[in-house]
Amino acid sequence: MTRRHQRLVMVLLMLACISAAVAFALRAFNGDLLYYLTPTQLAEGRAPAHGAFRLGGIVAPGSVHRKQGSMTVHFVLTDYHHAVPVVYTGILPDLFRVGQGIVVKGQLVNGVFLASQVLAKHSAKYMPPGIHQAQSSVPHRKMLALRRSLREDPGA
Amino acid sequence: MIAEIGLYALILAFLMAASQTFFGLAGAGTRRLRWMAVTRPAAFGQLFFMALSYGCLTDLFVTSNYSVRYVAKYSNALMPFFYRVAGVWGAHEGSMMLWMLVLALWTALVAVFSRKLPVVFANRVLGVLGAIACGFFLFTLITSNPFVRLLPPALHGGTLNPILEDPLLVIHPPMLYMGYVGLSVAFAFAVAALIGGRMDAAWARWTRPWTLAAWIFLTVGIVLGSFWSYYELGWGGWWFWDPVENASFMPWLVATALIHSLAVSEKRGAFKSWTALLAIAGFSLSLLGTFLVRSGVLISIHAFAMDPRRGMFILVLLGVMSALALAVYIWRAPLLWEDGGGFRFLSRETLILCNNILLVTGAAAVFIGTIYPLFIEVFGLGRLSVGPPYFDHVFIPIMFPLFVLIGIGPYLGWKSGSLRALFRRLWIPALLWLLAALLLLFLASDSHWPLMTWLGVLFGSWVLLTAFVEPLRRLWLRFRGEPVRLPSGVLGMSLAHFGVGVIILGITVSTTLGVWRDMPLKPGQSYRMAGFRYRFDAIGPARGRNWTGVRATFSIFHQGRLFAVVHPEKRHFFPDGGTTTNAAIVGGGLHDLFVSLGNPLGREKWSLRFRYEPMVIFVWLGGLLMALGGLLALADRRYRIALEVHPFLPIEEAPKPRDPVEEESS
Numbered sequence: 152m153t154r155r156h157q158r159l160v161m162v163l164l165m166l167a168c169i170s171a172a173v174a175f176a177l178r179a180f181n182g183d184l185l186y187y188l189t190p191t192q193l194a195e196g197r198a199p200a201h202g203a204f205r206l207g208g209i210v211a212p213g214s215v216h217r218k219q220g221s222m223t224v225h226f227v228l229t230d231y232h233h234a235v236p237v238v239y240t241g242i243l244p245d246l247f248r249v250g251q252g253i254v255v256k257g258q259l260v261n262g263v264f265l266a267s268q269v270l271a272k273h274s275a276k277y278m279p280p281g282i283h284q285a286q287s288s289v290p291h292r293k294m295l296a297l298r299r300s301l302r303e304d305p306g307a
Numbered sequence: 308m309i310a311e312i313g314l315y316a317l318i319l320a321f322l323m324a325a326s327q328t329f330f331g332l333a334g335a336g337t338r339r340l341r342w343m344a345v346t347r348p349a350a351f352g353q354l355f356f357m358a359l360s361y362g363c364l365t366d367l368f369v370t371s372n373y374s375v376r377y378v379a380k381y382s383n384a385l386m387p388f389f390y391r392v393a394g395v396w397g398a399h400e401g402s403m404m405l406w407m408l409v410l411a412l413w414t415a416l417v418a419v420f421s422r423k424l425p426v427v428f429a430n431r432v433l434g435v436l437g438a439i440a441c442g443f444f445l446f447t448l449i450t451s452n453p454f455v456r457l458l459p460p461a462l463h464g465g466t467l468n469p470i471l472e473d474p475l476l477v478i479h480p481p482m483l484y485m486g487y488v489g490l491s492v493a494f495a496f497a498v499a500a501l502i503g504g505r506m507d508a509a510w511a512r513w514t515r516p517w518t519l520a521a522w523i524f525l526t527v528g529i530v531l532g533s534f535w536s537y538y539e540l541g542w543g544g545w546w547f548w549d550p551v552e553n554a555s556f557m558p559w560l561v562a563t564a565l566i567h568s569l570a571v572s573e574k575r576g577a578f579k580s581w582t583a584l585l586a587i588a589g590f591s592l593s594l595l596g597t598f599l600v601r602s603g604v605l606i607s608i609h610a611f612a613m614d615p616r617r618g619m620f621i622l623v624l625l626g627v628m629s630a631l632a633l634a635v636y637i638w639r640a641p642l643l644w645e646d647g648g649g650f651r652f653l654s655r656e657t658l659i660l661c662n663n664i665l666l667v668t669g670a671a672a673v674f675i676g677t678i679y680p681l682f683i684e685v686f687g688l689g690r691l692s693v694g695p696p697y698f699d700h701v702f703i704p705i706m707f708p709l710f711v712l713i714g715i716g717p718y719l720g721w722k723s724g725s726l727r728a729l730f731r732r733l734w735i736p737a738l739l740w741l742l743a744a745l746l747l748l749f750l751a752s753d754s755h756w757p758l759m760t761w762l763g764v765l766f767g768s769w770v771l772l773t774a775f776v777e778p779l780r781r782l783w784l785r786f787r788g789e790p791v792r793l794p795s796g797v798l799g800m801s802l803a804h805f806g807v808g809v810i811i812l813g814i815t816v817s818t819t820l821g822v823w824r825d826m827p828l829k830p831g832q833s834y835r836m837a838g839f840r841y842r843f844d845a846i847g848p849a850r851g852r853n854w855t856g857v858r859a860t861f862s863i864f865h866q867g868r869l870f871a872v873v874h875p876e877k878r879h880f881f882p883d884g885g886t887t888t889n890a891a892i893v894g895g896g897l898h899d900l901f902v903s904l905g906n907p908l909g910r911e912k913w914s915l916r917f918r919y920e921p922m923v924i925f926v927w928l929g930g931l932l933m934a935l936g937g938l939l940a941l942a943d944r945r946y947r948i949a950l951e952v953h954p955f956l957p958i959e960e961a962p963k964p965r966d967p968v969e970e971e972s973s
Contacts, residue, residue, distance in 0.1 A: 157652050165664060172668045175701045176675060183697035187690035205692065219909035222827045241825050242542075242905035242914045245877075245886040 185256065190233040198259050206235060206264055207254045215249060228255065228264070235259075239266040246271035310375050313363030314454040320356035320411065321444035323349050324437045327414075331434025335427045335502075343430045350411075350418040350433055353440065357411040361395075361404050364453055368395050374460035377401065377453040383464035385853045385881070393477040399617075400453035402480060406597075407443050409481070409488045414440065417492055417517075424513060431499035432492075439491050442624045450617045475535045483528030483555055487593040489521025490558055493565060494590035494632065497583040501635045504642040506579045511572035514586070516946045518569060522562045523937040529555050530930035541888030541903050543823065543918045545926060548698040553677045554596030557670045561589040564666040567659050575721055577656060580640045581663070587636060591629040592670070598622055599677070651723035658716035665709045672701040710766040710811060713804055714773030732780065736772040743768055756819070763815025770808030775801050796943035803936025806929045813925025823901075823918040829911040837919035839900060840864040844872075846904075846913065854878040859913070861891065861902050875904045875915075890916075899923050 187205040188197060198204065208228030217224045223240045237255055247253060247269060257266035327349035334342030364377075368391050373379040381398045382391055396405040414436045421429035447453075496514045500506040532552070537545040546552060565585040571578045598621040650656040676693040684690055718732045744765055778801050784791040822837050833842045842862045849858035856878040863870045873891035880887070890903035898921040905914030 160652060161657075161660070164661070168664055168668060172672060172701070172705060175704055176672060176697075178700065180679075180693075180697065183694050183700065185692045185694055187692060217908065220827060220829075220912040221908060222825065222914050242916055245541075245888055 187254075190228060190230045190235045193235055193259070194233040201258075203256060203258050203267070205254055205256050206237075207252065208235065209252055210247070210249050212249050228253070235264050236262070237264045237266050239269055241269070243269055244271040309363050309366055309372070310454040310456065313360045313367070314452070316356045316360035316363065317444070317448065317454070320353050320360060320407075321441065321448065323353035323356060324411075324440035324444055327353060327437035328434050328441055329437075331430045331432075331437055333434075335430040335434065338427070340426070343426060346430050346433045346437075347418045350414045350437070353437075354411040354415040357408050361408045364401060364404055365392055365395050368392065371464055373462070373464055374457055375453075376455045376457040378464070379457050379461035380465045385464075387852075389474075389477070396480050400447070400451045402484075403443070403447045403451055404453060405481065406484055406488060407440065407447065409484045410436070410440050410443065410491065413485075413488055413492055417495075428499055428503060431502055432495045435495035435498045436491060439495070439628065442628065446617075446620050446624060450620050473535065473539050475531055476539070479528060479531040479535060482524050482531060486521050486523075486525025486528050486562075487555070487558065487596065489517065489524055490562060490586075490590045490593050492517040492521065493562075493586040497586035498632050498635055501583055501639040501643075504639050506572075506583060506643050508573050508576050511569050511579075511582065512946070515566070515569045515573060516941055518562065518565055518586075519937050519941050522559070522566055523934045523941070525555065525559050525562060526930055526934040526937065529559060530927050530934070533930075534927045537923070538890065538892055539887075541890045542916060543890070543901050543903075543920065545923065548676070548695045550677050551596075551600055553673050553698075554599045557673050557677075558589050558593040558596060560666050560670040560673070561585055561592055564663045564670075565589055567662050567666075571656055571659050575650070575656060577650070578660070578663075579643045580636075583636060583640070583643070585663070585667075587629065587632045588667075591625065591632070592674075594621070594625040594628065598625055650721070653719065653726065654724050655716060655719045655721050658712050658719060661712055662709060662716065665705055665712075669702055669705045672705060673698065676701070707762070707766060710770055710807070713807060714769050717777055717800065717804070718773075732776055733773065736776055740769050740772050743772070760815055760819040763811055763819070767808050767811030767815060770811060771805060774805035774808060777801060794943055794945065796940045796945060799936045799938070799940030799943070801936070802939060803933045806932030806934075806936055808929070809925050809932055810929030813922050813927075813929055816921050817923040817926065821918065821920045821923070823916060825905065825914055825916050827908055827912045827914050829913070834915075834917060836917050838865065839870065839919065841902060841917055843913075843915070849876060851878065854880045857904065859904055863893070863900060863902075871900070873900075873902055875902045877904045894920075896924070897922060 185203060185205050186199060187207060190206070190208050192198075193206065206228060208230050211227040211229045211234060214227035215224065216226070222242075223238065224243065225236065225238055227234045227236050229235075237257075239255065239257075244253075251271055254270045255264060255266040256268040256270070257264055259265075327346055330342045330345040330349065334340075334346060366372075367375050367378045368382045369388065371378065371382055371384045371391070373382075377398070377400050381401070382394050386394065395401040414433065417429075417436060418433060421432060424432075493514055496510070496517065497506075500510050529552075532555070533545045536547070537543060565582065568578045568582045568585055572582045598618065676697050680690070680692050714736070715729065715733070718729055720728065747764065778793060778798050781791045781793045781797070785793070824834075824836055826834050828834060828843045830843050830845050833840050835841075840863070842864065844860040844862055846857055846859040849856050856876055858874050858876045861873050861875070863873065871893040873893055875891040876889040878887045878889060879885075888903050888905075890901055893900050898919065901916075901918035901920060903916045905916060907913055
């Protein structure tokens with residue numbers, strides 16, 4: 152093989168590698184991207200038609216219920232404007248509690264979010280993205296009422 | 308008082324770094340020996356004052372001096388001495404201090420071991436290192452001063468996150484930082500050589516041990532972090548493609564490519580500008596990692612800095628440093644054009660080139676997945692995340708060709724290899740591999756392994772079987788009485804490649820054959836999984852020095868006999884009320900059994916997680932073998948001889964019409 156041939160083979164090899172990588176990446180990107188929404192965005196109808204996505208919000212006061220002895224738990228995620236009922240079967244993270252900001256992953260079925268994963272971040276002050284802005288536009292009175300109910304909630 | 312001394316020492320260390328930068332770069336540019344004579348003492352001064360400043364912060368932590376804000380926030384008198392010392396780097400400001408201490412340490416080491424390098428070159432290296440240090444000193448002094456006082460002083464300390472109170476985690480950040488920051492040495496060597504316009508085999512030989520050392524630390528750091536998340540986070544799993552993990556993994560991949568391409572630059576004088584580019588990319592990626600972790604753009608356990616100003620500062624720092632380095636590269640790379648002697652298609656150079664392409668492609672794939680959500684959010688296109696499936700689908704296929712090449716590359720000759728020689732060396736392992744594959748097919752035919760298990764085991768065993776061919780061949784020749792040496796470099800490479808094989812087996816078997824289930828049980832009930840029976844015996848209160856919690860007792864039976872009694876726990880820590888899940892793990896050999904306590908469900912029931920993890924220990928064992936291989940290669944006599952060959956090189960490196968005067972590049 153001459154030099155030129157070698158170089159040509161090299162370039163072709165590189166192109167093959169890169170195009171294979173791009174092909175893999177595009178294929179994976181299509182299937183593996185998870186959109187993140189807040190309850191308000193969900194209410195605006197921005198949920199993907201099918202497939203999983205992530206939803207962030209605050210665990211609403213008084214909404215956590217579980218049938219005794221069962222791993223299935225019901226709760227409501229809110230951004231103080233809209234609320235979404237969530238069902239989850241499995242182990243809740245240590246930081247899961249009322250008033251805590253969490254992110255759930257799953258699908259929306261008939262208006263109920265079926266969560267396959269519950270993520271509570273390693274900070275008690277964690278606010279899921281988008282919730283903070285949504286919260287600050289809530290009238291002061293409404294916030295106070297929410298805070299009060301949060302304090303009085305026995306589950307908190 | 309101590310806090311003020313610490314701050315003054317920090318400022319003095321900054322001034323030392325600034326003079327090191329100026330006299331290093333300008334002295335080398337103008338060829339003034341007197342200027343250059345300042346550089347080394349400045350580097351030692353920087354280390355001295357940085358260590359003093361760091362020592363002051365440690366003293367404040369140990370004595371729980373709550374009049375300093377950082378200490379009041381993150382230290383607590385209830386913490387044992389050990390953790391108060393380690394607590395210094397438990398949060399943002401202190402970890403920046405550790406970062407700079409490590410950089411000062413590397414710089415001082417370079418200053419010590421560069422005495423035999425050409426003076427101008429050594430000064431440029433130290434100057435570039437000083438410029439990096441200056442950037443970080445400014446960052447710390449302006450945005451994250453750890454010595455800020457708190458008025459009035461706090462009465463109680465804060466706490467370290469309880470899951471960070473762990474001996475392994477105490478050494479994980481220093482190791483990782485030694486690796487991250489160590490890549491700055493390779494970066495400085497590359498930039499210095501580019502400024503000088505000359506990059507020869509001797510350059511590659513000087514750079515190799517430094518890169519190797521940084522790579523070893525990075526490897527150990529990543530292995531420790533992975534092991535920690537497996538046994539401390541409480542739910543199992545040792546790699547999550549978390550952005551912070553990726554932040555350390557990308558520089559590792561590039562550093563691995565760099566080690567290999569440096570070998571070509573040293574032995575054959577080829578790939579030089581590519582090697583320089585890799586060195587620049589490696590350190591830029593570790594700066595990017597710092598940005599990702601420190602800026603708070605990523606919300607994860609590691610991201611404790613939530614200050615956008617800090618993120619901006621590091622981003623600017625990253626931009627300026629990479630842009631300057633790339634500018635020097637564009638300006639000088641044409642000078643590096645020197646015929647590397649050329650090589651045939653079938654040669655070790657080709658395979659190392661493929662290795663580099665694959666590793667860099669892998670790093671690029673990880674990079675895209677890590678950065679993409681940030682881009683989407685910055686441009687206001689919504690919020691999304693790229694999950695582990697993306698990385699699994701993209702990264703793993705890129706690695707398979709690498710696993711084939713790893714078994715062939717070391718046995719092809721430089722410049723032009725012959726298939727016949729390759730066959731002569733590889734026919735025994737190839738035969739063994741075929742036999743092993745057939746045996747496996749026969750033994751595991753009814754075990755319904757998924758395709759990935761087969762692929763992983765076959766590729767992994769290929770890597771394992773071919774790893775030690777070269778050392779064994781040399782030993783055999785020596786046994787036959789021929790004068791063949793077995794340098795520790797060859798041994799190190801074989802061991803590191805063997806480690807890769809071990810990792811492949813560990814990852815494949817534990818992820819494809821591992822099982823986990825979440826189950827609700829109450830005391831007295833049993834659960835059977837993967838051949839083991841777990842009996843929930845009891846659960847009751849427990850308390851420790853700074854926590855209260857619950858502790859359960861499980862008896863694990865295997866084939867009707869008691870295998871182990873374990874105690875998973877749930878701990879609530881007093882000062883801040885953090886909760887940790889302390890899983891019980893037994894095994895440690897061919898398989899791990901893993902029980903962790905979930906939530907109380909009412910009616911005495913608890914949700915529990917059971918995991919069966921076959922061969923998971925191989926993942927970290929392989930990583931440690933790789934690091935050990937690196938250590939062996941580092942011990943090769945060649946590098947020490949190399950350092951002694953060149954002391955008398957003249958000051959002038961390359962004849963050039965005019966030498967540009969370099970200003971501070973930070």
